[in-house]
Amino acid sequence: MRVYVVDNGGQWTHREWRVLKYLGVDTKIVPNDSPVSELKGVDALVLSGGAPRVGIDPEKMGKNGEYIDSFDGPILGICAGHQFMATHLGGAAAPAKVPEFGKSFVQIHQPDILFQGLPDRFEVWESHNDEVTVLPKGFVALASSPNCDVQAMRHRDRPLFGLQFHPEVEHTQFGSDIFRNFLTVCEEST
Amino acid sequence: MSFDPKAFIAEQVDAIRIAAPGKAIIACSGGVDSTTAAVLASRALGERLLAVYVDTGLMRKGETDDVARTLKELRVNHRILHAADEFFAALRGVTDPEKKRTIIGNKFIELFEREAQAFDADYLVQGTIAPDWIESGGQLRDRIKTHHNVAGLPENMKLKLVEPLRDVYKDEVRAVARALDVRVAERQPFPGPGLAVRVVGDVTPEKVDLVRAASAIVEQEIETAAQEGRFPRPWQYFAVLLPVQTVGVHGDVRVYGHTVAVRAVDSVDGMSATYSKVPHEVLDRISTRITNEVHGINRVVFDVSNKPPATIEWE
Numbered sequence A: 001m002r003v004y005v006v007d008n009g010g011q012w013t014h015r016e017w018r019v020l021k022y023l024g025v026d027t028k029i030v031p032n033d034s035p036v037s038e039l040k041g042v043d044a045l046v047l048s049g050g051a052p053r054v055g056i057d058p059e060k061m062g063k064n065g066e067y068i069d070s071f072d073g074p075i076l077g078i079c080a081g082h083q084f085m086a087t088h089l090g091g092a093a094a095p096a097k098v099p100e101f102g103k104s105f106v107q108i109h110q111p112d113i114l115f116q117g118l119p120d121r122f123e124v125w126e127s128h129n130d131e132v133t134v135l136p137k138g139f140v141a142l143a144s145s146p147n148c149d150v151q152a153m154r155h156r157d158r159p160l161f162g163l164q165f166h167p168e169v170e171h172t173q174f175g176s177d178i179f180r181n182f183l184t185v186c187e188e189s190t
Numbered sequence B: 001m002s003f004d005p006k007a008f009i010a011e012q013v014d015a016i017r018i019a020a021p022g023k024a025i026i027a028c029s030g031g032v033d034s035t036t037a038a039v040l041a042s043r044a045l046g047e048r049l050l051a052v053y054v055d056t057g058l059m060r061k062g063e064t065d066d067v068a069r070t071l072k073e074l075r076v077n078h079r080i081l082h083a084a085d086e087f088f089a090a091l092r093g094v095t096d097p098e099k100k101r102t103i104i105g106n107k108f109i110e111l112f113e114r115e116a117q118a119f120d121a122d123y124l125v126q127g128t129i130a131p132d133w134i135e136s137g138g139q140l141r142d143r144i145k146t147h148h149n150v151a152g153l154p155e156n157m158k159l160k161l162v163e164p165l166r167d168v169y170k171d172e173v174r175a176v177a178r179a180l181d182v183r184v185a186e187r188q189p190f191p192g193p194g195l196a197v198r199v200v201g202d203v204t205p206e207k208v209d210l211v212r213a214a215s216a217i218v219e220q221e222i223e224t225a226a227q228e229g230r231f232p233r234p235w236q237y238f239a240v241l242l243p244v245q246t247v248g249v250h251g252d253v254r255v256y257g258h259t260v261a262v263r264a265v266d267s268v269d270g271m272s273a274t275y276s277k278v279p280h281e282v283l284d285r286i287s288t289r290i291t292n293e294v295h296g297i298n299r300v301v302f303d304v305s306n307k308p309p310a311t312i313e314w315e
Helices: A015-022 A066-068 A080-088 A175-189 B007-020 B032-048 B063-073 B082-091 B098-121 B131-134 B170-178 B193-199 B205-227 B281-295
Strands: A002-007 A026-031 A044-047 A077-078 A093-109 A121-134 A140-146 A150-156 A160-163 B024-027 B049-053 B077-082 B121-124 B159-162 B236-250 B253-267 B273-275 B296-302
Touching: A002 A015, A015 A026, A015 A093, A015 A175, A015 B131, A044 A080, A044 A175, A066 A080, A077 A080, A080 A093, A080 A121, A080 A150, A080 A160, A080 B049, A093 A150, A121 A150, A140 B098, A140 B296, A160 A175, B007 B032, B007 B170, B007 B296, B024 B098, B032 B063, B032 B121, B032 B170, B049 B098, B077 B098, B077 B273, B082 B098, B098 B193, B193 B205, B193 B236, B205 B236, B205 B253, B236 B296, B253 B281, B281 B296
Parallel strands: A002 A026, A002 A044, A044 A077, A077 A160, B024 B049, B024 B121, B049 B077, B121 B159, B253 B296
Antiparallel strands: A093 A121, A093 A140, A140 A150, A150 A160, B236 B253, B253 B273
């Protein structure tokens, strides 16, 4: 299984690489302007978080849009990656009414393979100024936190997932289970 | 699968041999990262390696003697430089934390280049770990703080860098250190710029003495309480001298003294952290001892911030 991490400049991009490595996956961090042709043989992508404010500065998101449009395998967008996925596919992201930094809790509203085996409510680590305000067409919201309605979303048919919180961070509960569940999706789609 | 320290050691010793075909010096602070890098490099290069430790005057109590002993025990070829005056002179009047870090980084390189020339070395080995370059930023990544060993390096540096620990975090470095039998494997992290970033505001030898004495008390009390099983030893624990003076009363006399913050956090990799739930009786002992034993400090506060939103260090 080969899963690449697209680097959008996040503090925790390298943590995503580490969690995938620990799960036994062949993984690599690639710049977000890597041509799609370089992703041949890659089974899935993680779009990392980043300093870019996607609403204000979409150019900093490089070729993320091309990956979402033309990459065949599953894609997991995290934080900025998640927000970009929403805006690129016709939804919207905007400055959050209450930005979240550090500890929060998510409540799962919609059971999904991504959260299989997890409790309905658990502690997560956050670090965001913006949030998804309008879901793109074809997506369902899966989870929320007290200050953010869309903590998780997925496409109904395509294996596209977005998470506002950071499953790669040591302090997020069940983070590595979420990655493992994502890898299950990847296995099923190869 | 998880991290395999033995395989990592074999890989990196080979990689260092390839990366540094000539003589090299290693910047060694005596902490887990640089000591582990020194042992790896020493295995790869033997007599072609010289470890250089700089006493910046910004180190903790007893640190210089302790580092000298560690390097001797590990049979790493080494040299100790005493440069406190140079560091304090360079830092005089500087209050901006990023400037402090850059000045210290540049000063280190100046000394290392001097030593490298004397030793005829072309390579500089550093114990840089993942959070150092991540937080230092570059291209898309925002700079959270200048780690002196990354963003503090001058652009025209002649020495070629070799960084065997670049892709690992502290917990993984500790696993490597244990496998190499390095005594300091469990030591708490200590920033390269030393106590200069634990004195908020301008850095003077007097203020550094205050924070050094306060930090020694924090370390002793927390380590004792942890050994007695009263709470798990935090990942990192120290004192910060704040640029705030407040009123106190000592023996019926008004005093106007300094404030220190006690910081203790739990973490695995330094990239996220929660403040440690230090028992009140331990905080009480720390507070009483600092305000009684460290002349000039009359108030102690406890930092209850997580990372994010705060960082572990204050600067």
